[in-house]
Amino acid sequence: MKTQNNIKDKDKLIQDFKEICRRNKLKVTPQRTIIYNELISSKEHPSVEILYKKVKDKLPDISFDTVYRTLLTFYELGLARVVEGICSSKRYEGNTQDHYHFICTNCGSVYDIEEVKYSYEIPQLIKQKYSPKNVRIIFEGLCSDCAKI
Ligand SMILES: [Zn+2]
Ligand SMILES: [Zn+2]
Incomplete structure (x- = not known):
């Protein structure tokens, strides 16, 4: 929507x-x-x-x-x-609010996903080794136009 x-x-x-x-x-x-x-x-x-x-x-x-x-x-x-x-x-x-992206691997279109809250726990192993500040999530695949082809 x-x-x-x-x-x-x-x-x-x-x-x-x-x-x-x-x-x-x-x-x-x-x-x-x-x-x-x-x-x-x-x-x-x-x-x-x-x-x-x-x-x-x-x-x-x-x-x-x-x-x-x-x-x-x-x-x-x-x-x-x-x-x-x-x-x-x-x-x-210009959208600086936190949101995710869906990137179409076929046409390169980038879509904003703002309606979904996706939570992700930083794995312990990463916390022990590094000091992660945030996690970025990218969804990749085909957009609806490319999926039709
Ligand atoms: Zn596409
Ligand atoms: Zn965006």
Whole structure:
């Protein structure tokens, strides 16, 4: 079930974004705001390449490097996350709430799974050897479109 939450919460996210920028002494430029807006509007967990294409529609003069560096800055400020488990180009998202991903091994689509709480006990052996802070769970397989083929 898809909810419309994202659209409703967008104003709030933009507000928080401006606040976080200010706190980190980062200017809230129209460029940064547009990049952030595109990131949180996208459900597809875009790579820099994809995001760059979208941003370029609105800001024809923007360079790839600017989008790339802006995303890294967002990542450092906790405004963006990198989708784990993908070896090709890094994929980003503006959804910083804890959730799981389903990654299609055929087409590479990344889906958010937010409705499910999946608990996982960290095995004793790992706790003895390391100091794990969190567990990330990725579901892999075929998305519904690819399963039909
Ligand atoms: Zn697929
Ligand atoms: Zn996600």
